[in-house]
Amino acid sequence: xxxxxxxxxxxxxxxxxxxxxxxxxxxxxxxxxxxxxxxxxxxxxxxxxxxxxxxxxxxxxxxxxxxxxxxxxxxxxxxxxxxxxxxxxxxxxxxxxxxxxxxxxxx
Numbered sequence: 001x002x003x004x005x006x007x008x009x010x011x012x013x014x015x016x017x018x019x020x021x022x023x024x025x026x027x028x029x030x031x032x033x034x035x036x037x038x039x040x041x042x043x044x045x046x047x048x049x050x051x052x053x054x055x056x057x058x059x060x061x062x063x064x065x066x067x068x069x070x071x072x073x074x075x076x077x078x079x080x081x082x083x084x085x086x087x088x089x090x091x092x093x094x095x096x097x098x099x100x101x102x103x104x105x106x107x
Contacts, residue, residue, distance in 0.1 A: 038046035
């Protein structure tokens with residue numbers, strides 16, 4: 001009889017724990033207070049956490065479409081300015097120095 005049972009595999013046991021109450025605001029407040037206390041003590045890990053939090057807030061601001069559009073517009077204007085300056089410099093180089101270089105190479 002035991003040789004017929006090898007096809008039936010017993011099911012695994014599952015652990016289902018459901019907490020009775022959880023307040024995310026209270027937990028966040030405790031974490032912030034703990035971070036502030038660690039920063040007052042001069043803990044280097046707390047300083048790293050503060051910096052990463054600043055990056056996270058910057059990323060969340062990036063989700064704001066108006067802020068993102070302003071940053072994109074500023075970046076595009078800077079890029080356009082750099083391109084215009086490079087075009088002007090190349091035009092000046094071609095008009096001022098190229099005839100002298102061509103004359104010295106040509107003979």
